[in-house]
Amino acid sequence: MKIHNIVYVSKYGYTKKYAEILANKLGVCAYSLKEAKKNIKKGEPIIFLSGLNNNRLNELKKVQKKYDITSILAVGMSFIRPTLPELVRIVNGFPEDFPLFYAQGGLDPNKISKLERFFLQVSLAPYNQITEPTEEDRMTVDMLGNAADYVSEDKLYEYYAYLLDDPSYLELIPKKETNPSLEEENEEQEKEEDALQ
Numbered sequence: 001m002k003i004h005n006i007v008y009v010s011k012y013g014y015t016k017k018y019a020e021i022l023a024n025k026l027g028v029c030a031y032s033l034k035e036a037k038k039n040i041k042k043g044e045p046i047i048f049l050s051g052l053n054n055n056r057l058n059e060l061k062k063v064q065k066k067y068d069i070t071s072i073l074a075v076g077m078s079f080i081r082p083t084l085p086e087l088v089r090i091v092n093g094f095p096e097d098f099p100l101f102y103a104q105g106g107l108d109p110n111k112i113s114k115l116e117r118f119f120l121q122v123s124l125a126p127y128n129q130i131t132e133p134t135e136e137d138r139m140t141v142d143m144l145g146n147a148a149d150y151v152s153e154d155k156l157y158e159y160y161a162y163l164l165d166d167p168s169y170l171e172l173i174p175k176k177e178t179n180p181s182l183e184e185e186n187e188e189q190e191k192e193e194d195a196l197q
C-alpha cells in the first residue's frame, strides 16, 4: 500500500503547496508536523514531504520516531538532475531502494535569515566559476536576488507514476530543451577524444 496521509515540514510554504496538490490528487489529508500530532496515531504509515537544508530533510528524526515513512518527496531550490534523489537518499541515510523523489520548490531571499543567506552564498559560489553557464545555472544564482517559485504539478508526475502504479505519468513529464550548438560542440569534443585514443 503506497497511499497514506501526508505529513509535511515546510519552512517557507513551497513544500506545503506540493502537499496540498498531492493530497488532492490522492484523496488523503495533508498535515503539518504539528497538526499530525493531533490527527495521526504513533506508528501509522505516512507519506513524508520536506524542504531541504544542505541536502538534509528537515525534522526527519522527529518524524521517523513517530511515524512509519513509506515514501518521501524532498523539495529544494535546485533544478532536478538525475543524481539528486540519490544524493538526498544517501545524506539522509536511506537505502538505495527507498522510494525518495524530488521536486523543485523555490526561494524568497527576503524571507531567509542573514545566516541562511550566507550559507547559500557559499554553497552557490561554484556557479559563478562556470565559464559557460546554462540558463538553469543563471536562474539558480538569480534566486539569491529575486524570489522564484517553481512549484508546479508536472514536477510530481514521477511520484504520481510510483504512487498510483501508473507509468503513463512518466510520458507527461516535460522534456528539457537541449541547446543544439552545445550538443554539436560535445559531439565534436567526443570525436577528438576518440581520435586521440
Ligand SMILES: Cc1cc2nc3c(=O)[nH]c(=O)nc-3n(C[C@H](O)[C@H](O)[C@H](O)COP(=O)(O)O)c2cc1C
Binding pocket: 009, 010, 011, 012, 013, 014, 015, 016, 050, 051, 052, 053, 054, 055, 056, 075, 076, 077, 078, 104, 105, 106, 107, 108, 112, 116, 117, 119, 120
Ligand atoms: C539554509 C538553506 C539551505 C538550503 N539547502 C538546500 C539544498 O541543499 N538543496 C536544495 O535543493 N535546496 C536547498 N535550499 C532551498 C530550500 O530547500 C527551498 O527553498 C525549498 O523550496 C524550501 O521549501 P519549504 O519552504 O517548504 O521549506 C536551502 C535553503 C536554505 C535557506
